[in-house]
Amino acid sequence: MATDTVQCLLCPHCCVIRVRERGVCGVRANLDGELVSLVYGRPVAVHVDPVEKKPLYHFMPGTATFSIATAGCNLGCRFCQNWEISQAAPEDVPPYDLPPEAAVEEALRSGCDSIAFTYTEPIVFYEYMLDTAKLAREAGLASIMVTAGYINEGPLRELAQWIDAANVDLKGMTDAYYREMCYGTLEPVQRTLRILQELGVWLEVTNLVVPGWNDDEEDLRSLSEWVAGELGEDVPVHFSRFMPMYQLTELPPTPARTLAGAREISLEAGSRYVYVGNVVVENGSLTRCHNCGADLIRRDLFEVTMSRISASGHCPDCGASIPGVWGTGGTEER
Amino acid sequence: MRPLLDVMLVPALLAALAVTGTVSHAPEDQGPDSTSFIDRVLEMVREAPSWKHPPGELDVSLVRELIEQGILSAHPASWAVPYPEERAD
Numbered sequence: 177m178a179t180d181t182v183q184c185l186l187c188p189h190c191c192v193i194r195v196r197e198r199g200v201c202g203v204r205a206n207l208d209g210e211l212v213s214l215v216y217g218r219p220v221a222v223h224v225d226p227v228e229k230k231p232l233y234h235f236m237p238g239t240a241t242f243s244i245a246t247a248g249c250n251l252g253c254r255f256c257q258n259w260e261i262s263q264a265a266p267e268d269v270p271p272y273d274l275p276p277e278a279a280v281e282e283a284l285r286s287g288c289d290s291i292a293f294t295y296t297e298p299i300v301f302y303e304y305m306l307d308t309a310k311l312a313r314e315a316g317l318a319s320i321m322v323t324a325g326y327i328n329e330g331p332l333r334e335l336a337q338w339i340d341a342a343n344v345d346l347k348g349m350t351d352a353y354y355r356e357m358c359y360g361t362l363e364p365v366q367r368t369l370r371i372l373q374e375l376g377v378w379l380e381v382t383n384l385v386v387p388g389w390n391d392d393e394e395d396l397r398s399l400s401e402w403v404a405g406e407l408g409e410d411v412p413v414h415f416s417r418f419m420p421m422y423q424l425t426e427l428p429p430t431p432a433r434t435l436a437g438a439r440e441i442s443l444e445a446g447s448r449y450v451y452v453g454n455v456v457v458e459n460g461s462l463t464r465c466h467n468c469g470a471d472l473i474r475r476d477l478f479e480v481t482m483s484r485i486s487a488s489g490h491c492p493d494c495g496a497s498i499p500g501v502w503g504t505g506g507t508e509e510r
Numbered sequence: 511m512r513p514l515l516d517v518m519l520v521p522a523l524l525a526a527l528a529v530t531g532t533v534s535h536a537p538e539d540q541g542p543d544s545t546s547f548i549d550r551v552l553e554m555v556r557e558a559p560s561w562k563h564p565p566g567e568l569d570v571s572l573v574r575e576l577i578e579q580g581i582l583s584a585h586p587a588s589w590a591v592p593y594p595e596e597r598a599d
């Protein structure tokens with residue numbers, strides 16, 4: 177016999193939620209036996225960003241993306257760089273009123289080419305993201321998901337049809353790391369990465385390198401080998417600098433040399449496009465042709481300062497096809 | 511609720527909240543910027559009771575009030591199933 181208790185099957189937590197309770201993400205609640213999203217159309221962060229900031233380096237470079245996030249997250253990373261909103265309950269952060277139609281309208285009005293679901297964890301505002309992404313496609317806008325990938329397979333497959341690009345945070349390569357640091361597990365994230373790729377979503381991977389936690393050579397090598405081996409050499413990898421935050425304020429920021437080392441390891445493992453974020457490292461944000469080595473895209477922080485990739489995505493020097501979604505190319509030097 | 515007009519006017523505030531970076535990207539030059547809005551948000555967040563791990567209780571009367579005011583939504587959630595009584599303990 178059914179009770180008023182419900183189970184949410186959206187993410188691997190599969191929360192069993194009694195009346196007057198909410199799930200781990202904090203934004204899905206059982207009101208009188210019905211599970212509701214408390215944050216549909218209620219983002220707490222709305223901003224126009226360069227797509228490079230997601231980070232996506234091989235997807236419509238130099239374009240602006242209308243970026244939105246609600247409160248809440250289904251993980252609890254001790255190093256969260258956006259904990260003020262990701263770890264907040266929705267009733268504690270004043271939201272905007274921005275239903276999907278209005279989000280698409282605002283994105284168009286502000287000259288964006290895409291909408292990004294980002295900053296916190298878009299999986300927890302699944303219905304809002306899905307409805308917005310559908311409208312965005314109708315309006316000719318791309319949809320971008322910046323996620324930790326902690327979602328069940330069914331919802332992911334339904335969603336992925338409407339998502340054009342994703343940056344997935346692969347936080348570490350051991351279950352212990354995920355359990356200890358993130359309140360999650362590794363396997364569902366690996367499954368998400370494989371499924372997104374299988375379904376043709378443009379994919380880039382980010383790894384936040386945390387001093388003393390996932391920064392030794394063995395950690396970086398196993399992550400790099402998994403990405404290059406499982407997802408292939410064409411998936412761009414971003415190593416990102418940790419800044420002391422949330423529960424890890426005692427740790428130092430990741431040294432630039434560690435990130436440069438991570439980049440080398442990933443290149444050795446076979447990835448052709450490896451970047452370093454959040455700190456300046458030599459060639460850390462430069463896109464070079466994997467075939468002839470020509471400089472193709474230079475960036476200064478999040479700004480594209482030079483792009484030589486043709487609209488069809490080819491190197492102008494050797495003609496090699498550069499993996500990515502381009503379309504805004506042409507030879508230009510700024 | 512904040513009017514949408516704010517959206518384009520408060521980038522600096524949002525940046526100071528570190529929400530304009532991605533989950534793992536907060537540029538170093540975005541130092542905290544003292545404004546009443548940010549202070550208020552941070553204060554509220556810090557003072558909020560810890561509801562996470564394990565799933566937390568809901569202050570139903572507060573949540574209902576916020577739903578009535580349109581501040582929170584009560585949008586039907588997908589991927590939810592009834593939980594059988596014998597497993598509901």
Ligand code: SF4
Pocket residue numbers: 184185186187188189190191198199200201202203204250299300
């Ligand atoms: S989405 Fe939220 S409520 Fe649903 S299973 Fe995940 S943490 Fe629990």
Ligand SMILES: [Zn+2]
Pocket residue numbers: 465466467468469470491492493494495496
């Ligand atoms: Zn070339």
